[in-house]
Amino acid sequence: MSAASPIERGARALCELDGNPPGATMDAKPLWQNYLPEVRAVLTAIREPDAAMQAAAAVIGGFHGYYGDDPLSRQDAADVWRVMVDAALAEETQ
Secondary structure (H helix, E strand, C coil): CCCCCCCHHHHHHHHHHHCCCCEEEEEEEEEEHHHHHHHHHHHHHHHCCCCHHHHHHHHHHHHHHHHCCCHHHHHHHHHHHHHHHHHHHHHHCC
């Protein structure tokens, strides 16, 4: 069995946050699947990192062989974040 995607984990978490048990179903379909649009909306909304996120990643990223906060590293960190969010959004969830 493969690990659940970030979108599936988010949908399951929202489903449980609404008070539903982990294995809840509706019309023979896992209830957490009803939360997929909300998770996708959140990921889309946070696709652009803010300055604090960019600075935090720039310091640990080692972009350009440099571990520190500089404009190029911030941009690279932002690019990595966007690619990761795009990859999560592109995943199909069963």
